[in-house]
Amino acid sequence: MYKGLNKSKIACTIAAMLMVGAVGSVNAAPTHDKNVIGYITQWEAWKGPNEGFSVKGEATHLNVDMDVYSILNFSFFGVAKDGSLHSGDLRNKSIYQPNAVQEPGPLLHPDVYSSWDFHILWGELEYIHQYPTDEPWNADQLKKVQDQGFVKHGNGWLHQPTGITGQFPIPLKKAGGAPGLIDLAHQKGVKVMASIGGWSMSKHFPEMAADPVKKERFMKDIDKIMALGFDGIDIDWEYPGTGGMNFEGNPEDYANFELLMEDIRTRIGPNKLLTAAFAASTAKLEGYDWARLAKSMDYFNMMTYDLNGGWSNVAGHNAPLYPYPEEEYPNLDLDYLRTWMAAKGIPSKKINFGAAFYGRGVQTTEATAYVGAPTDKRKVNFSVDGPTMSSVDLDNWKQFEGQPNYNFIKKQPGWEHKWDASAEVPYAVKGKYFLSYDDEASIAKKAQYIVDHNLGGVIVWQVHGDVECAGSFVSYGSKLKQCTDLRSPLAAEIDRVFSAGAVPNNAPVLTVPAAQNANASQVISFDVSATDADGDKLSFSVAKGSVVDNGNGTATVTYQAPNTATDLTDVVTVTVTDGRKKVSKDVTVNVKGSGAIENTAPVLTAPATVDATSGQPVVISVSATDADGDALIYTASKGVVTETSKGAEITFTAPTVTADTAVNVVVTVSDGKAEASKTVVVNVKADGNNGGTTWDPNKVYLAGDTVTYNGVKYTAKWWTKGEQPGTSAVWAKFDNGSLQEWTADKVYNGGDKATLSGVTYEAQWWTKGDKPGATSGPWKTL
Template structure:
């Protein structure tokens, strides 16, 4: 849904809210056409002051700024072993165990006292504790029950319009009471999706997608969801092909997923929405037929968060926008994923990227944490994942199990907050503890990136992560309450950028001269220029191997000094211009003529980029160098010893004893007495592992096993995937 199409509905929606007694803060509907999709969970409403909220029950649909969101995903309905759907409140809490399965259950939790399902979906309730009879003394209640579609069924009730069943009391929508999620959203022109699956309720997706009988039960419950008034279906199968909590992946999952999307599309029709959440790791996306998915689906919701956490071997960012030198896996950032999806031909306007309204904290082995610091793992008993080897920070964020909401993070003292200019995200440190999160500037940069690259919009996990009540609460029965003045700084930042920056940015056009010539040691200058179609954008020039002076007229003078060489060389000066949002880079070749007098030429060093050694063992690294002048060469190394050889030198390095894999950077330098050259060898010191791979065991990212005499490291959660046959394992 495009929010720019609902301007005429605002006044009517506000009036309807006031009539029903729900307070509303006046705000103009946005004029942009970007998706702002928020996940609204059924369990967040249980949380109160200990989790950063003012009161328990604050985190419901009544406290979401629906002038900002275009779609809300009610999360989650789980998949049972027979393919049917069930309330997320009925999730098997032991599903992480190898033999555990999910038994079938009601679509909505039948007990209004132990679940928020009916309170969120149907709003303020009036309880009827026994089925009324059609008698004069019971006529009022009888008509209420009848008019809302309830009939008696066994010892409970059936809601005929939807097929939903339950136990007493009957949850009647209270006349004039606060509306439920779907009614309220529709008043505001917002669509509501039913989100199916999630990390802990995806175990039975593969068999359901494969088995026609189970799939029929699944689709029958999809019918019930649509009858409840949902505007579409969002699938959160974590993850086809690579598996998830207590289930393995299979290559056939990809085709099964594609077929399931087509089956759901046929079931719900062409005018309802069909979306799905996808991993942000390209290695988990290779198996999809993207053109087939494009044909059946409206949006691809890419989960560009949870890219680092307690499972990681180093302290990294939860949701980095760009690559950064310390990252453990080079492809784990939003920019890389966008380019990867563009290469796959996925339409940019169908792609929604994730905005994390929470952070991830880890503990490190260092006295003061930093980006790239080794993490310190131990067994943590998580409420969902069970006992897991993790570095999650349970000292500072215990109630969140290492994943605090933004509205809680900003209240905590004692943290030093910093900014990573490479990844363009903030982080915080306190002693050995590291916290990655997104703040307003980071969210604004992600929103602007989405505008600049013509993407569909954002998905927010989750909508209550940033809310703060700055007013008072109006009660609607015993459960629901509305804040009279609600603040949502991260959501408001997205709305602000999408509203004011909806015109995509044009990249500058850079003009550089043809190849230049210079004598050895000579200083030369040349002029570059740039234009920009976006009036008012300030252009900034820079260059590698040269200095730059901005001339102030859209051009810059580049000054370059040629090396003092006896032989002819071809050098490259890389010129960059940026308008602050997009950059363009071009190379200028400089042909350097060698000096007749034979000036000194720096040696050229050859060394391997990487090496591997076991904990406490020695490794010998051979290096060599060439010198155009035939000068005597001397080798040195930052750590270790150097022995001359006929071809160059051998560097002998003794690895430290480590308990987790550790990278040590050795800097090797060669000198001819006048000039020198250096190279860094990244030596991976592997921790000892006596663990033999077990097909029945659960492993998480960073775990090391031995299989057929070789060592492998897990990239993420896995079970039953043979190390030499699955990309979840990386051979060491």
């Protein structure tokens, strides 16, 4: 990826080029001014091939694209019962139990064999197993130890520059070895902050912030952290006022949090960074004095993820950009939070929104999962949260406890990947299992949203969630390994959007009429209009009705009043979008009741035809509306009917045929009093192999091999066995190079061409799901 040089980082770049080969090649710094803040944990490095990494030790600072990130947050230090700080590796694993407390412990775990603290922060190590004696034969080793600031301290050692103490062996930085996180980041012009707290280590925040004695112990350890070379402090108190794992919040927390920020600012000085992570639920944010916080803090890191999961009663999205009809609770999405923060007058440049490099999986009560499906809960014993009622999917994501990294999600076969056009995020289903995650397309949309609204940037949880090693590994000491060809597709998408030079987008201005009047069952129409300062193409949509775009900035909305005996008030929501921003307004309709109810038959929507392959299943999706609001029941003459939140799906297994055959499936919907039916013609195609062998799940295929499955021809991109075409990334639909119609599920690279509505377009860069014709999009008209 090409990036231009930022002059402020040239000196750092030159310094990095003088390093030994341990750190690999140095690329140019980003040219944009957005924050890209990545959390790097000190426990992820333990994970290996079972968790989507190539080797154990891949998830360290040596495998982070520091040309993409501007700040890295080392996570986490915890707060002990006396207010002191401790290594995250020393977390009390029973902290979820009643009356459990966190005892004090070392700031960095002293055992270099069971912890990554020193390996990540100090880099490649040379172990000195006892303090060198002052003897001529030991002079060189003694000088090395003293030059790095180590002195004898009891039965161990003291590092004088930082005040850190530990046990033997002494973790000496190896001369010429791979650098530690802070050294490497600074050579690349990246800042490193120390994150304190997190979900499982926040219990003692409230008492520390309220007790001057405990707070002073906290501050003394802040001094040690800053002496290690960190560029600032990030507070992850989860959560002031509302509480968290095994502790209750109280109203005084908010003022104590604000004072704590001011005290930390005084302690670290005006030139260091001070940030904090905040919940995405506005109910947890109302208690803060945001104007006061803005004076002491640099950034507000909003955790716009974990909005749905195993605790939810229905399957929902982990990190939705916009609201969606099936959501369990309203106002849990990025767009609502931004609007709320803007209304509070919070400076937009101080706001960073969350990007999830992981997903959340749940199991549902339905045979086929869908957005809004009821979740299936049972008692689960989590490693962090302990015994909890949860619907978490442990059948597919056991090693992640239901939270798989993106780099692992991509490799799993058998999932049907879908896109929610309302929330603007992907999801996947496999039988009763539901997975919410983010991919390149949704991450790019969130990055563009940040540009459009002139926000500070993003926070990434966590940086190793998307890393992929396309090369080999070089080892540095017993634990550190560096990939020779590292890929970070989600981080690269953020960088691409932020570096594109896009200007903030103006939202459309929507005008709707005053309240309308209608009689029961009456069909009425009214006009709406919209303008856009950027001249973007506008499109209209409506809830509870239909809309026709008149093509001149106006649209006509048609609405049918319900068949009601009594007077009522209804609301028609009209939405206009320019492809980047949406604006909605409500039109009130006063409906005059008829005094008597006559049943109205439901209206069924079903496809006229569907295509199927001999002997293979096909799903027919149908929906229906009922003016009376009656409950609807779906039936079909053939196949298995499964009701969904939007209608029903009929799964029909086509007969085995030797010649193309048409089969009629009659679908019926009933409101208990009247019914409507439609015939769907299933065109069953005889399996003629379509130029390739039929896919065999027991056969090994190599790159370039072609197969057919369900009548579609596919080409293998690499070695594969048992991964079903159409559901696994290893298989690509065969492309003969001819100009074809654009499809939302296909990946296009720069230079690829496609047609849409008779117009030919050319992709300017990598894209998936971005519809040609949008202003400032990846497509240009030929």
